[in-house]
Amino acid sequence: MSSVAAVLWVAASSPNPDPMNTCGLVRALESSRALSRCQNQRMDNGRRKKQTTKTWSVMSYRRRSAVSSSVVASHAGEIALSSEEKVYNVVLRQAALVNKQLRSASPDLLDDVKKEPQEIVLPGSLGLLGEAYDRCGEVCAEYAKTFYLGTLLMTPERRKAIWAIYVWCRRTDELVDGPNASHITPMALDRWEARLEDLFRGRPFDMLDAALADTVARYPVDIQPFRDMIEGMRMDLRKSRYKNFDDLYLYCYYVAGTVGLMSVPVMGIDPKSKATTESVYNAALALGLANQLTNILRDVGEDARRGRVYLPQDELAQAGLSDEDIFAGKVTDKWRNFMKMQLKRARMFFDEAEKGVTELDAASRWPVWASLLLYRRILDEIEANDYNNFTKRAYVGKAKKIAALPLAYAKSVLKTPSSRGTN
Numbered sequence: 001m002s003s004v005a006a007v008l009w010v011a012a013s014s015p016n017p018d019p020m021n022t023c024g025l026v027r028a029l030e031s032s033r034a035l036s037r038c039q040n041q042r043m044d045n046g047r048r049k050k051q052t053t054k055t056w057s058v059m060s061y062r063r064r065s066a067v068s069s070s071v072v073a074s075h076a077g078e079i080a081l082s083s084e085e086k087v088y089n090v091v092l093r094q095a096a097l098v099n100k101q102l103r104s105a106s107p108d109l110l111d112d113v114k115k116e117p118q119e120i121v122l123p124g125s126l127g128l129l130g131e132a133y134d135r136c137g138e139v140c141a142e143y144a145k146t147f148y149l150g151t152l153l154m155t156p157e158r159r160k161a162i163w164a165i166y167v168w169c170r171r172t173d174e175l176v177d178g179p180n181a182s183h184i185t186p187m188a189l190d191r192w193e194a195r196l197e198d199l200f201r202g203r204p205f206d207m208l209d210a211a212l213a214d215t216v217a218r219y220p221v222d223i224q225p226f227r228d229m230i231e232g233m234r235m236d237l238r239k240s241r242y243k244n245f246d247d248l249y250l251y252c253y254y255v256a257g258t259v260g261l262m263s264v265p266v267m268g269i270d271p272k273s274k275a276t277t278e279s280v281y282n283a284a285l286a287l288g289l290a291n292q293l294t295n296i297l298r299d300v301g302e303d304a305r306r307g308r309v310y311l312p313q314d315e316l317a318q319a320g321l322s323d324e325d326i327f328a329g330k331v332t333d334k335w336r337n338f339m340k341m342q343l344k345r346a347r348m349f350f351d352e353a354e355k356g357v358t359e360l361d362a363a364s365r366w367p368v369w370a371s372l373l374l375y376r377r378i379l380d381e382i383e384a385n386d387y388n389n390f391t392k393r394a395y396v397g398k399a400k401k402i403a404a405l406p407l408a409y410a411k412s413v414l415k416t417p418s419s420r421g422t423n
C-alpha cells in the first residue's frame with residue numbers, strides 16, 4: 001500500500017517551546033485518552049475499569065489541557081473536532097463492539113469466534129468460500145511475503161480472516177495506485193463503498209468479498225475503518241498537500257491507522273490482558289500511523305517526482321523550507337534538522353504502539369513485533385543515509401531483517417500482559 005499515516009504532550013505552558021510544537025502527535029494521543037476517560041465512565045466492562053483508574057492517576061492534568069486545546073469552536077459556534085478526536089471516536093466504536101462481544105461470549109469462546117455468523121448469500125456455492133480464502137492467502141503470499149509468513153503462526157481461523165482483510169485493503173489501494181489508477185473517479189470509489197456496505201450486510205459481490213463477508217460476520221469488526229480507508233483514497237485523488245500535522249494525521253489514519261483497527265478484532269487480545277480494550281486499539285492505530293509516517297519519510301523524493309508533498313506545510317515553513325527545496329532535493333542542514341524532528345515524531349508513534357503489542361493474543365505478538373521492528377528500522381536507515389530521502393531509498397537489508405526475527409520472538413515471549421502488569 002504505497003499511498004496508504006500523538007504521543008508526548010507538550011503542555012501549552014511548557015517553558016521550553018518545541019520548534020515543531022513537539023508534535024501534534026503527542027497532543028493527539030493525550031487528547032484521545034482524555035476523551036476516552038469520559039466515555040469509559042459510561043461503560044461497564046470490568047477489565048477496562050480497572051485499567052482506567054491506573055492510567056489516569058498519572059497525567060490527568062495534561063490530558064485535560066490537551067482536550068481543551070484540541071477542540072476548536074468554528075465561526076458558527078459549532079465545536080470542530082481535531083483529527084485525533086474524530087479518529088478516536090472510531091476507536092471507541094470499534095472497542096465498544098469488541099466489549100459487547102466479550103460480555104456475551106463464554107470464556108472458552110474468547111480465543112475463537114466472537115460473533116454468531118450471519119447468513120451470507122454467496123455468489124457461488126459454499127465450497128467456493130474455502131477457495132476464496134485460499135485465494136486471499138495466495139494474494140497475501142505473493143504481495144506481502146514477510147507478513148504472510150507471520151500469519152502462518154496464527155490459528156487457521158484467524159489467519160484466513162487476516163488474509164481476507166489484507167486482500168480487501170490491497171484491492172482498495174489498487175483502485176488509486178494500481179494499473180487502472182489514472183481512470184479512477186470518485187464515482188468508482190462510491191461504487192466500491194456500496195459493495196462494502198453490501199458485504200457487511202451479508203451480500204458479497206464476488207468471492208473475495210465473500211471471504212471478507214464471512215470474516216466480518218465471525219469477528220467483531222466494525223465497518224467504519226473500512227469506509228474511512230475508502231475516504232483516504234478519495235483524499236489522495238483530490239489533495240497533494242497537507243497544511244499541518246492535524247491534516248496529515250487524518251490522512252495517515254484513513255490509509256493506514258484503519259488497518260490497525262481492522263486487524264485487532266481478528267488477531268485478538270490476550271485473555272490475561274488487563275489493559276482497556278480501547279488502549280489496545282489506540283496502540284494498533286498508532287502502529288498504522290507510525291508505519292505510514294515512516295513510509296512518507298522514506299518516499300519524499302519519489303512522491304515529489306509525482307508532484308506530491310505529504311510533509312506538513314506549516315512545519316516546512318517553520319524550518320525555513322518550501323516545496324521548491326523538496327523538488328530541488330538538496331540535503332542541507334535545514335533539511336537535516338527538519339528530518340530529525342519528523343523522525344522523532346514517527347518514533348513516538350512506534351513507542352505508543354509497542355505498549356499495545358504486549359496485550360495481543362500470544363500467537364499474534366511475534367508477527368506484529370517483527371513488522372514493527374522492521375518498519376521502525378527504516379527510520380534508522382534514513383539517518384544512516386544522512387537524511388537523503390530524495391535520491392536514496394532507505395531500506396532494511398536481508399541480514400538485518402533476519403536478525404530482527406529472534407529479537408521479535410524474544411519480545412513476544414518475554415513481554416506478556418502478566419509480566420508487565422497494567423500499561
Ligand SMILES: CC(C)=CCC/C(C)=C/CC/C(C)=C/CC/C(C)=C/COP(=O)(O)OP(=O)(O)O
Nearest residue numbers: 001002256259260263283284287288291292356
Ligand atoms: C500494535 C497492535 C496492538 C496491533 C497491531 C495492529 C496492526 C497490524 C497494525 C499495522 C497496520 C498496518 C500494517 C498499516 C499499513 C501501513 C503501511 C504504511 C503499509 C505500507 O505498505 P506498502 O506500501 O506495501 O509497504 P512498502 O512500500 O514498505 O512495501
